[in-house]
Amino acid sequence: MKSKIPVVLTIAGSDSGGGAGIQADLRTFAFHCVHGASALTCVTAQNTVAVNRVDGLPPQAVVAQLDAVVDDLGVQAVKTGMLLNAEIIQAVSDRLQTLQLRPLVVDPVMVSRSGAQLIDRQAVETLQQALIPQATVVTPNRYEAQLLTGVEINSLEKMEEAAETLKWQSGVQAVLIKGGGMTGELRGVDVLLDDQGMVVLKTECIDTGNTHGTGCTLSAAIAANLATGHSIRDAVHQGKNYVTEALKWSLEIGQGTGPVGHFFPLCLN
Numbered sequence: 001m002k003s004k005i006p007v008v009l010t011i012a013g014s015d016s017g018g019g020a021g022i023q024a025d026l027r028t029f030a031f032h033c034v035h036g037a038s039a040l041t042c043v044t045a046q047n048t049v050a051v052n053r054v055d056g057l058p059p060q061a062v063v064a065q066l067d068a069v070v071d072d073l074g075v076q077a078v079k080t081g082m083l084l085n086a087e088i089i090q091a092v093s094d095r096l097q098t099l100q101l102r103p104l105v106v107d108p109v110m111v112s113r114s115g116a117q118l119i120d121r122q123a124v125e126t127l128q129q130a131l132i133p134q135a136t137v138v139t140p141n142r143y144e145a146q147l148l149t150g151v152e153i154n155s156l157e158k159m160e161e162a163a164e165t166l167k168w169q170s171g172v173q174a175v176l177i178k179g180g181g182m183t184g185e186l187r188g189v190d191v192l193l194d195d196q197g198m199v200v201l202k203t204e205c206i207d208t209g210n211t212h213g214t215g216c217t218l219s220a221a222i223a224a225n226l227a228t229g230h231s232i233r234d235a236v237h238q239g240k241n242y243v244t245e246a247l248k249w250s251l252e253i254g255q256g257t258g259p260v261g262h263f264f265p266l267c268l269n
């Protein structure tokens, strides 16, 4: 029997601990019944406690992976994660622009959950100028949104202000500011701004320290949902619900911030 299945490409880094990056993306794609393809940007020596080392690939190697996937498999949606440096970001942005690969979910990965800086300063600028304007949805967390907009985010109103600022300064179609790094009752509350306006996304707050990979998982789920034909709003809503479930089933692995449980329904024992 032959089956037709959407192909989703992630352009991101490897997490040796398996909780975030390419590993989280591919598990999320599998859960959503889409075929996951990957273009690796870098290899991190990482666990639940720290990022010990990062080795980047040459930009041409990243673009060659992208081309190999697009030329043969075709792609119904793309997401980007950790892009490491300005050269890789520029090369990927140029290729995405030329090929007009859409929908495109940009997770502007800059700082890890353990607090490690994951890309350099110049890379932030290139992300802003070359990649984010092309995005269907951009998904910064609290700290990334602050860095991208200059708005200090300490309330729901400031989350909304940052979303407005980022949307109008970049021309991106939709902005999702994630609230996993907020405190009190705003923890786990996200704000989505698209062409229809602003919505606040609230699910239950999960009391767990094991949040490694939440951002990667959410952006991968949104890309998978877009690939299967959902609207932006629907893709984001369903992605948020998926992350909430995965957080409920997060894994007690390692000494630090453990990963979320991507295949929760299969692991109920």
Ligand SMILES: Nc1ncnc2c1ncn2[C@@H]1O[C@H](COP(=O)(O)OP(=O)(O)O)[C@@H](O)[C@H]1O
Binding pocket: 113, 140, 141, 142, 178, 179, 180, 181, 187, 188, 189, 190, 203, 204, 205, 206, 207, 208, 211, 213, 214, 215, 216, 218, 240, 243, 244, 247
């Ligand atoms: N404790 C939590 N309870 C419920 N949702 C959470 C919690 N922590 C993070 N989230 C959700 O996980 C998703 C990823 O957000 P966040 O953790 O802020 O991203 P990142 O991993 O990029 O820092 C968001 O939808 C956020 O609201």
Ligand SMILES: Cc1ncc(COP(=O)(O)O)c(N)n1
Binding pocket: 012, 013, 014, 015, 020, 021, 022, 044, 046, 081, 082, 109, 111, 112, 113, 211, 212, 213, 214, 215, 216, 217
């Ligand atoms: C290779 C890689 N990519 C991304 C993240 C961010 O992870 P998170 O989803 O927790 O923000 C990470 N720690 N490592």
